[in-house]
Amino acid sequence: MSKKKDLQPYWRPNVRIVETLPDIKVVRTDFIINFIAVSLVVITGVYLLQREYRVFALSRSISNLEQQINVSNADNNKNLKLNQRFFEAANYVLELQSFYSAPFRPYHLIAELTQSKPEEMRFTKLSLSESVATKGKTVSFNINIRCEVPDLTVLNSFKSILAESTLLKPEGYTATIVESFQAKNVQTGFFPCSVSVVIKPIDEKSKKDKK
């Protein structure tokens, strides 16, 4: 008997009903669940209210905007029609510009050439022609002068004068001047010669490539 007592000295039957016992924890934790649940509802509720307020504000703003647009719609339609009329009329003027699009007028060119030529030089033929390059859709201007000079230095000085001429180098164009001459005419004592000037628009693409 004494041996049995030694083996289980502190055992007692547990007859407590746990659910009915009061919460005797030093730090109570039950309220945390309630706190979390209420906080979640409050946060979600505030979010919903905020959204609803934004919806309300947006609806008011939209109706204001619609009202403003409706008020100015008649004026706007009138402005749009005016704008269309403006562009139609402007196209007429632009087309006129397009018709006259050339870097110089022929009378300016002839005047420049005849006034700048050295006195000893004689023009026998002068021609100006336009040529259209299908590639790049550009228009070049070719000037051909057939002439006679008593001395080839006169031809050279005329070429230099042409190279300096601003009329032959309009903005956006480049000019190439080539002169040629034949053997001296023994009867007249003059060299038959010709000067060719090609005025081409500067190729924007190659200009960019060079940069």
Next chain:
Amino acid sequence: MAGNSIVDKLKRYPLALLSLVCWIAIAIVIFLRGDALGNLESKENELSSSLRLVEGNAVSSKDLESQVERLEKDVEAIENRLFKKERRAINTDYLYSFEEDHDILIREVKLSEAEDSNHKKGGPNELKIKSAIVYNVSLTGGYQSFMEYIYSLYKSDAFIRIADLDITGTKNSGTESSLQAKLRILVLSEKE
């Protein structure tokens, strides 16, 4: 037994239970009205940009009416100065009429059937509203008269420009040398 224990537990937290029910209700409302806010925002943006456009149009259209009226008067003036293709005799006569004011002899005015490559469809200076009639003109005259003639072509009522010219000098028995010129001129006309 397990169901009972959950019910028992829920009974222990009535506030949490109520909160859960409320949270679910709120979540359903948020879910159902989810698109409404986005739609309204995009609609507001759209209307705002429309209004900005309308206001911008109003600002840009200041004095537009008077400008349009002025421009339309210019267009009318341009229209009145255009050659009409079907009036071939009148057009040719007009080009001969320059002879009266200048000391030149117009030998020939010939209507060319060829289109000018600069102004034709697909050309560098394509004309879309109007078109260009091509004439070949040959004439003789002194240098001064010739210069006055080509200047008057540009200053005439009709819209004329010289596309090509070819001048050859010929020596006269008199003091002033004479020029022979061939011109390819373009006259702006109504589109057919």
